[in-house]
Amino acid sequence: MTRIKFGEQFFEAENNETVLNTLLRNNMQVPYGCKTGVCQCCLMRSLDNAPPEKSQVGLKDTQQKQNYFLACLCESEDDMTVALLNNETSWLDAEVIEKTDLSTNVILLKIKAKEPLAFIAGQFVNLRRNDGVIRSYSIANSPNSEHELAFHIRILPNGKFSRWVADELTIGMPLSFSHAQGDCHYVAGQNEQPLLLIGTGTGLAPLYGILLDALSTHNHQGEIHLFHGSRDASGLYLEEKLIALTQKYSNFHYTACLSGEVHDKKYTPGRANDIALQNFPNTTGWRVYLCGQPEMVLHSKRAAYLQGASLKEIYADAFLS
Template structure:
């Protein structure tokens, strides 16, 4: 039976993140999921998607004990330091691990702005204490403490200086309720930027078709602005569907951007109009690249209409929002 040797770390009920308790060890069944094993033994490891996408369940192991499948979605730098994703790790041998501590392993950032863009969408702007490398449209984990973290897409550009996020707040969401209590100047911690959802300079002459629902607009508008600032000349068509009777929460900034760049075309619609809109999708050319962002069901709803419009699967790039509240 493989053993987990866990460096001193808080367990459930310990109020202060990072308080050392001394090394611990426990036995698990072969091929147990590491995240499940840690949770079962009382360790409050953050998790969100369980697919390796959000990167909130980071743990660190000895490099020779970290399975490649649990590291493949991380950056080369993270891999070299032994970081792995607990949700993607099957325990097949003894492992010596330590849990991620955002106060030492993350990047501190101060809240510089909190403003509602809609009744349930909060603009959160953060000033990192050190520069952060990222591409517009990528995502990262926001840590409130060692046990509460969620992934969010970056809605700003590197040139903006600060980081912006569009957070949909849920009435009973643990992270939502905690962030509501934060104030200007409070400190959060940032994970590393990750994800393939960003503008590629090779797309310079490629028509872009962007389709989003809800706060899926956050990375799409960032990618559109990044493309336009890079001199993208081909058409960029943005479709966004809001909840019934709720206007697009970025209507005015987008209209202002479209006035400045004639190649940007906007369709800001109600979600009730989605089925009929999908029957009217047209491609600017066969080279069109589609970028989809929103809940998994929304993205799956788009695939067949895009195929019927003549877009092969290899020309579809998607970012599904799979996250706990």
């Protein structure tokens, strides 16, 4: 059992408990989002012992050297004195400018940043409520001169953040967000490379951003195949827009996949990842994007690699979608 000193208080960590969970269990106010080491909201600093290596995965060398760590990945091996970063300056201000239903449980949320911002389509930002609740959302549009960001937010029945978006967030309200992060984005310079985009649920959000960036910003010439999967047709929430894009760009192809019952021939029965990888058994030379349910992402990453894609050309964002 190890002891965590936070401010002037000491807390005992239970076996295999992360620093984040120890602090939350003791009702400490600590920011967090994904709890899986992705969003970096829970970044803390150890003021004495070096944190375990695995809690520094994804941090910059300079941060690692200064004993920064991710509290959600940190199972302390020794007693630790930990501190939050004074990261108020890393939040940017925006205002909600659009909130539209894309389906019965997916909302299109658009915000306009108060200042110019840098991002690449497909990256994600952390959105923060006034009371400090933070969640990560993928950017579903491409960079624009209006400094706007679009998100596809799935409303979970008891979701703290998503329910609040559905019930309380209104146009004109302020919302803060972090700088964009993540390496799941379009890479300019290989204009002829075939792209395979596979997403489930709101995993479509980053793929849609990447698609718009590839087609309209970079005039991508290689074939682009998007497979979007859902259990039923109501989950295919961008069907019309995507079909319209296939009519505008001859190199873009869209396959709508249903893993539940299929009553309409325009849908392909089965899981999006299985169908995509069956259709393209040789992914050598392809760039592959996988976004959505963690099991699907993990499984498909392996399959795409075994079918020929280079690991460094497989980009993945895994989240409950």
